[in-house]
Amino acid sequence: MKVIFYATDRTENSAPVLRYAYELSSKLGAQLVVFNTHEMDPIRVMVSRPPEQIEYHVLEEQKEILATYCGKHLKGGLEGKNIKFEVVSSDSITEGIVENSKNLTADMVIIGRKDKHTERGLFVGDIGKSLVEKLSCPLMIVPNSGSNPIKKILYATDFMEADIAAIKKLVPLANVLDAKIHVVHISTEKEYAGKEQMEWFKDMLQQKVSYAKIDFKLVFSDHIEAELKNQVEQLGADLLVLLQREEKGFLNKLFHTSMVKKLEGHIPTPLLSFNQSNL
Structure with a gap:
């Protein structure tokens, strides 16, 4: 960089x-x-x-x-x-x-x-x-109050191939900062084969990205925004990373109308956004 x-x-x-x-x-x-x-x-x-x-x-x-x-x-x-x-x-x-x-x-x-x-x-x-x-x-x-040095990064994934490209771009930053990347997927109870998808995504990522400080977590909730805030707080994340994607997926909702506004107001953590078209 x-x-x-x-x-x-x-x-x-x-x-x-x-x-x-x-x-x-x-x-x-x-x-x-x-x-x-x-x-x-x-x-x-x-x-x-x-x-x-x-x-x-x-x-x-x-x-x-x-x-x-x-x-x-x-x-x-x-x-x-x-x-x-x-x-x-x-x-x-x-x-x-x-x-x-x-x-x-x-x-x-x-x-x-x-x-x-x-x-x-x-x-x-x-x-x-x-x-x-x-x-x-x-x-x-x-946030206008500033924030802590980046040591814990929460990447919210929707199991898309573009997520792998985004994490690959995120790794050099994490490596320099000696930060850990926590890959989290928030799945609704109705979502099919969430655990299988997580294992598939984990295998694909490890084939293309070499970084020891990455872990994975699957969370079930029908309230995406609230659960994302909860995960940020539980982890004590210093940075939340999202992908602005072209495909349809639950994280697309985060960038519709007022959702970014809600996240800004309720998650007191820096928010890093990648655009899929630039990966």
Whole structure:
């Protein structure tokens, strides 16, 4: 992993997410790109300088403000830290994140979880769903309170081949962090051959992924969201990983309408989303 792209609204309440993003990038040996969008004021026709020149200087000034913000909230300031700052003018914050993270070949995008203190529209509505569908890399949504270092990862599987590809991409991150991956499938009582499917999936995964710190668990429940929250709490997971998939499966429900919103509000753990189309 070479580049982690963190989009911030530059508020005091999002400072813990900045620190989390920096600590994670440091452990992974990646550069942290701190990104912000700026809403340009209308430029009057009578000004003497070309609009492009004015915009350039405004964005450079905003970049300095962003650097000052980061220096204030990161221990020891910016000295010796592998951080880059990007500020752009964009009509759509979502599109700004998608376009610029792609231009910088980001390996992961991090955003803070929305809360009542957020002043702008960055984390309002289903932005997590919107971004995970458009990004060319995984998306991590982090609580604005920050979180613990990643040592326990819960991967919620639906026994799809795409899950194996996602876990294969997850393993290098887990390996660097010396974290254990707990693969969990939540099965309804009516689901046929859940245990047999788990054994099949386990065998397939072990053929394609070599990582000693993986275990498997099958749980029966008709209440997917509640049970997922329960499993996160029981395990003490530091990261919940989901796959935005194209096939129909129970985890598809997690990304329909308000489900991401519910998960964000009720699971106080960072959420990492892979998009099947990018695996």
